[in-house]
Amino acid sequence: MPSAIKDAKPTGCFTVDSFVASTTTAGEVVRSISKNGGCFLRGLVDRESLDVMIKEVKPYLDADVPWEGEFFPKETRRVNGLPTKSPTYTEKVLMNPLFVEVSNQLLTTRSSSWVGGKEEHYTSLPQLNSTSVLAIGPGARPQGLHRDDILHHTKLSKITADQYTTDRDTALGIFLAASQTTVANGATRFIPGSHLDNSSFGPGDESKAVYAEMNPGDAFLMLASCFHGGSANTTTDQTRMLFGSFMCRGYLRQEENQFLANPIDEVKKMSEPIQRMIGYSVSSPYCGWxxxxDPISFVRDVTVGYSDL
Incomplete structure (x- = not known):
């Protein structure tokens, strides 16, 4: 039996499950996401760590200016380049073992090819695609529902949940609540099951949307092929603060250019798993040299000679 907790949200033929982050397994989460498009991980980050993350990014939030286009409401403040701006977020969320394993199960790519008379087998692990903090202030309008997988020009046909396979999606998002997140203050809304729809069509009936209401430290995971968007902040005194990131397949171009977003001197201080996760690695067989x-030799004190990548 899955360890989903009682506040699972039914919507049509889909149920957006909630799991206790400390007791669930990656397999349970992957099965839930494959069917519904997203799920909750309750209590992913403790209060003390969350407070440190907020402290780390506050100077950058305070320095941000209103967005000039239509995508973000002017009341939203943003921070990007989180691996070096918030090391605590990087360790507690991006490198969280459960999130790493869910990402690996959904986004690892395996293939084979012939070199002469020998068949070679390759495995490309996920990499960090983008990072952000989004603080939606009072009075903000709702964001239009959209799919983030358009970044990679994804074209998907309509399928049923039992036809879903883990080679379908290009990216997986995680949204961590840094404040109480409610319908009133702008909780992310998404349409369960929209990852199964034809990507040529729009979101359709918004009444099918589920709002990602969370306590601080809770997280919401969602496939990039799902329709979603921030909601209106109808309060007069609340700011909804969310840490958001996407992982993508290792051979794809990253949405956020991690090599410029994170100063190289700071990257050199990171652990090797984090360096590789943000892109200082080769995607097998030989993408990214x-x-x-192997570019790991440019940020770590290791010797890498010329050899078959």
């Missing part, structure tokens, strides 16, 4: 070498 520098001078025909």
């Amino acid at each position: 520098v001078d025909l070498k």
